Amino acid sequence: MVFNARDHIAVDTLAGRDAQDGIAIRSDLLPPTTHGSNIRGIVDREIWDALRIPVCAAAGNRCEICGERSTRNGRSSRPDCHEKWVFEFRDDRPVQRLQRLIAVCQGCHQVQHSGLARVKGLEHEVIARLCRINRWSREQSDADLDRSSARSSYLDQFDWDLDLSVLRGQLVLRDYPEMYVPARDRARLGNSFFGIPPRGEGTPR
Numbered sequence: 710m711v712f713n714a715r716d717h718i719a720v721d722t723l724a725g726r727d728a729q730d731g732i733a734i735r736s737d738l739l740p741p742t743t744h745g746s747n748i749r750g751i752v753d754r755e756i757w758d759a760l761r762i763p764v765c766a767a768a769g770n771r772c773e774i775c776g777e778r779s780t781r782n783g784r785s786s787r788p789d790c791h792e793k794w795v796f797e798f799r800d801d802r803p804v805q806r807l808q809r810l811i812a813v814c815q816g817c818h819q820v821q822h823s824g825l826a827r828v829k830g831l832e833h834e835v836i837a838r839l840c841r842i843n844r845w846s847r848e849q850s851d852a853d854l855d856r857s858s859a860r861s862s863y864l865d866q867f868d869w870d871l872d873l874s875v876l877r878g879q880l881v882l883r884d885y886p887e888m889y890v891p892a893r894d895r896a897r898l899g900n901s902f903f904g905i906p907p908r909g910e911g912t913p914r
C-alpha cells in the first residue's frame with residue numbers, strides 16, 4: 710500500500726456518526742512503544758470507575774459509535790470505556806495525546822484492538838463489524854486492517870511524549886502537574902504513579 714504518513718497519522722479511528730467522510734469506525738493498533746499507558750492499567754479500580762462510569766452514563770450506556778447496548782453473557786451491561794488517542798507532532802516533538810474517553814460496545818472496542826483480535830483468532834469479527842458499520846465490502850475492510858498495521862509500524866519509530874491534560878482536575882499525576890509526561894519518563898508509569906483524584910471541583914460524580 711502507499712503510505713502517506715501525514716494522512717495516516719491524522720486518521721480518526723472512532724469518528725462515529727458525525728464523520729466527515731462517512732466512515733464511523735476504523736481498525737486501530739497502537740504502536741508497541743506505547744503499550745502499558747492505558748489508564749485502566751495504571752490507576753486503581755476505584756479511580757478508573759470514577760472516570761469511566763460518568764462517561765458511559767453521559768452516553769446513555771450505549772456505544773457512542775454504533776448506538777447499541779453492550780451485553781455480557783447475554784445480559785445488558787455498561788459499555789467499555791476506551792481511550793481515544795491522537796498522535797501528533799508539536800514543533801517536531803511526537804506527542805500521544807488523550808483526546809477523550811469514549812463509551813464503546815465490546816464489538817466496536819475490539820475493532821480498536823485489531824492486533825489483539827488477530828492474535829485471538831477473532832479478526833473475522835473485526836472485519837464483519839467494519840463491513841456492517843461502514844457498509845464496506847470485505848476488500849475495503851481488509852484494506853483498512855492493512856492501513857492500521859502500516860500506521861502502527863510507522864508510529865513505532867518514535868518515542869512519544871504522553872499528554873493526559875484532558876484529565877486535569879480528575880486525576881493527579883505526581884511530578885507532572887501539567888499531566889504531560891516526556892517520552893523518557895514513560896517507563897515510570899505504574900500503579901503508584903497516579904495520586905488519588907482531587908476532592909471537590911472537577912471530581913467526577
Ligand SMILES: [Zn+2]
Nearest residue numbers: 772775814817
Ligand atoms: Zn458499538
